[in-house]
Amino acid sequence: MNNTTLLLVTNDDGITAKGINTLKRIAMHYGTVTVVAPDKPQSGMGHAITLNNTLRALPIKSSLGIAEYACSGTPVDCVKLAVAHLLPRKPNLILSGINHGSNSSISVIYSGTMSAAVEGAIEGIPSIGFSLCSHDVDADFDQYEPFIRKVIDHVLSVGLELGSCLNVNIPDVPAAEIKGIKICRQAKAQWIEKFDARTDPMGNPYYWLTGYLHNEDKGTDTDEYALAQHYISVVPVQHDLTAHHLIQKHRDIELA
Amino acid sequence: MNNTTLLLVTNDDGITAKGINTLKRIAMHYGTVTVVAPDKPQSGMGHAITLNNTLRALPIKSSLGIAEYACSGTPVDCVKLAVAHLLPRKPNLILSGINHGSNSSISVIYSGTMSAAVEGAIEGIPSIGFSLCSHDVDADFDQYEPFIRKVIDHVLSVGLELGSCLNVNIPDVPAAEIKGIKICRQAKAQWIEKFDARTDPMGNPYYWLTGYLHNEDKGTDTDEYALAQHYISVVPVQHDLTAHHLIQKHRDIELA
Numbered sequence: 482m483n484n485t486t487l488l489l490v491t492n493d494d495g496i497t498a499k500g501i502n503t504l505k506r507i508a509m510h511y512g513t514v515t516v517v518a519p520d521k522p523q524s525g526m527g528h529a530i531t532l533n534n535t536l537r538a539l540p541i542k543s544s545l546g547i548a549e550y551a552c553s554g555t556p557v558d559c560v561k562l563a564v565a566h567l568l569p570r571k572p573n574l575i576l577s578g579i580n581h582g583s584n585s586s587i588s589v590i591y592s593g594t595m596s597a598a599v600e601g602a603i604e605g606i607p608s609i610g611f612s613l614c615s616h617d618v619d620a621d622f623d624q625y626e627p628f629i630r631k632v633i634d635h636v637l638s639v640g641l642e643l644g645s646c647l648n649v650n651i652p653d654v655p656a657a658e659i660k661g662i663k664i665c666r667q668a669k670a671q672w673i674e675k676f677d678a679r680t681d682p683m684g685n686p687y688y689w690l691t692g693y694l695h696n697e698d699k700g701t702d703t704d705e706y707a708l709a710q711h712y713i714s715v716v717p718v719q720h721d722l723t724a725h726h727l728i729q730k731h732r733d734i735e736l737a
Numbered sequence: 738m739n740n741t742t743l744l745l746v747t748n749d750d751g752i753t754a755k756g757i758n759t760l761k762r763i764a765m766h767y768g769t770v771t772v773v774a775p776d777k778p779q780s781g782m783g784h785a786i787t788l789n790n791t792l793r794a795l796p797i798k799s800s801l802g803i804a805e806y807a808c809s810g811t812p813v814d815c816v817k818l819a820v821a822h823l824l825p826r827k828p829n830l831i832l833s834g835i836n837h838g839s840n841s842s843i844s845v846i847y848s849g850t851m852s853a854a855v856e857g858a859i860e861g862i863p864s865i866g867f868s869l870c871s872h873d874v875d876a877d878f879d880q881y882e883p884f885i886r887k888v889i890d891h892v893l894s895v896g897l898e899l900g901s902c903l904n905v906n907i908p909d910v911p912a913a914e915i916k917g918i919k920i921c922r923q924a925k926a927q928w929i930e931k932f933d934a935r936t937d938p939m940g941n942p943y944y945w946l947t948g949y950l951h952n953e954d955k956g957t958d959t960d961e962y963a964l965a966q967h968y969i970s971v972v973p974v975q976h977d978l979t980a981h982h983l984i985q986k987h988r989d990i991e992l993a
Contacts, residue, residue: 527813528783528846536932536944557783557847562944565930587859589978590784591813599978603843603927635990644925645980647987664987666979669900671859674821676792688792688818715990717983722845722855723922724901727973731903731920734891734971 486512489563489572489601493523493556493580493593496541496549500579503622504611505545507629508576511637515572516543517563519593520551524582526593528600529555538562556597564604574636575601578611578649579622579629585614585650585704585714586668586694598646599720607636608646614708615653624656628713631662641717648716652708663712668703670696742768745819745828745857749779749812749836749849752797752805756835759878760867761801763885764832767893771828772799773819775849776807780838782849784856785811794818812853820860830892831857834867834905835878835885841870841906841960841970842924842950854902855976863892864902870964871909880912884969887918897973904972908964919968924959926952 488508492501496518508514517538537553550567552559556577564571580594589595594610601608611629613620632649641647648667652659677689696705704714744764748757752774764770773794793809806823808815812833820827836850845851850866857864867885869876888905897903904923908915933945952961960970 522789525786525788526783527785527852529785529811530781530783530847531946532781533778535935536946538942538944555785558946561930561946562932565948566932566934566944587976590855590859590976591786596783599846603846632990635987639987639989642980642983642986645983648978662991664984664990666981666984667977669977674817676818676822678822679791686794688794688822690787690792690814690817692821715987716978717980717987718978719980719983720843720846720978721923721925722904722972722974722976724898724973724975725922727898727901727975728920728922730898731891731895731971731973733895734888734920735918 487570487572488512488514489568489575490514490516491518491556491559491577491597493519493526495519495522496551498581500581500613500622504576504579507626509545511633514547515568516547516549517552517559517567519556519559520553523555523593525591526555527591528557528596531555531558536562538567556593557600560597560600572606575606575608580612582612582616583614583650584610584612584648585708586670586696587672589648589667589718595648599718602644602646603720605643607641609636609649611649613651625651628659628662632715644719646718648718650704650708650714652711654711658711659713660711663707663714665704665707665714665716666702667716668696668705669698670694670705743826743828744768744770745824745831746770746772747774747812747815747833747853749775749782751775751778752807754837756837756869756878760832760835763882767889770803771824772803772805773808773815773823775812775815776809779811779849781847782811783847784813784852787811787814792818794823812849813856816853816856828862831862831864836868838868838872839870839906840866840868840904841964842926842952843928845904845923845974851904855974858900858902859976861899863897865892865905867905869907881907884915884918888971900975902974904974906960906964906970908967910967914967915969916967919963919970921960921963921970921972922958923972924952924961925954926950926961
């Protein structure tokens with residue numbers, strides 16, 4: 482690859498997170514890299530955008546000698562601002578992550594990491610989101626570089642259908658124990674919420690969102706299954722939310 | 738309908754917005770209503786949830802004599818907190834809106850109003866999001882009540898497939914000029930961003946996100962087409978982001 486390839490790197494854990502450093506370094510093998518990432522953690526921001534407030538994008542000194550901006554907005558804001566304003570042209574590839582924690586199954590819809598990739602797809606730019614299924618603060622992201630490069634090489638070689646992106650999750654096992662890469666569908670699972678209700682020093686109630694992922698999907702073609710078998714899961718992702726198969730079912734509404 | 742039907746009403750414009758008042762009043766025809774809505778505008782919050790902060794849900798005095806809570810979180814937080822903690826049981830129906838502004842086409846993915854409905858669908862609860870394609874501060878939401886009730890009646894009669902919800906957009910014309918209701922797919926359109934770059938009094942740059950919806954989709958079965966013809970558009974919405982048709986295309990990645 483030469484310097485005519487322009488890559489945008491972003492994430493949702495914030496520009497100082499450990500995972501984005503691995504991804505920046507890997508991205509530099511493929512061309513010219515610009516980083517536009519949140520200036521603070523933005524986990525769980527989904528496809529949020531900043532409508533009622535201003536945005537900042539502060540150029541920061543990069544230890545890698547590349548252009549880096551700390552953005553006050555969400556991951557999707559980062560992509561929009563980069564593509565529409567900060568970059569000289571549309572990037573050839575957007576890499577988001579590496580997220581510190583899983584974004585498999587239904588988590589794709591809550592994930593800022595994946596929403597950045599989906600936004601890239603909406604804007605017609607090949608995009609990949611990467612997540613490591615570990616919350617260990619000392620997690621070693623660098624060890625997965627060969628797998629990450631395989632996915633990037635595949636996308637640069639085969640391409641992505643317009644409007645689609647990839648959701649890549651890495652199981653929480655040492656790289657040497659990873660069995661390979663599996664192309665999957667997202668498992669039909671959901672988060673079961675449990676709110677931890679507490680009382681503040683003034684006697685007023687407040688809540689922490691907690692919960693666990695409940696997966697009743699026994700399919701062997703899902704991301705959850707692949708991860709449990711120590712495979713890296715790759716789910717092709719699209720953004721059309723229309724339930725096309727239900728249009729006929731609701732046709733009667735027109736006669737209501 | 739009797740009082741054994743439990744309805745949750747929410748929105749993204751905030752609990753004091755004009756549109757939610759119409760929806761609360763309509764909801765009361767169908768059963769027992771609880772309102773859990775953001776305590777401030779949350780437009781464009783997409784499927785964001787609050788992970789790194791606490792949540793509040795302040796009971797407020799309701800002029801309608803129903804249970805109402807002003808929640809510090811996003812629309813999806815409101816649904817999660819209501820279903821998992823505030824309500825005595827799973828509601829029979831979630832109504833979100835009426836949003837002040839369109840949520841047709843690609844806007845469904847950025848919309849807090851629709852993300853609340855999608856969250857309801859994820860949790861297995863029939864859910865409908867309503868939006869009026871007008872930003873007029875004096876917009877008269879009440880005039881559309883007969884149409885809104887037709888959609889609710891339809892859902893209560895026919896039901897919604899598990900995991901799906903409805904995205905209802907009302908064109909910006911007087912109720913008397915609405916030609917009917919059309920079941921549609923979301924148009925393949927996208928927002929073209931233009932960032933309004935300004936300089937603050939300290940000499941530092943900041944940005945406002947602006948833009949316009951660019952629709953190259955000429956289909957006559959889309960929500961944009963129906964709205965332009967003065968029909969109310971109803972799009973059945975699902976939340977599986979897997980691009981199932983692309984799984985085979987990317988199978989080679991397994992051999993990479």
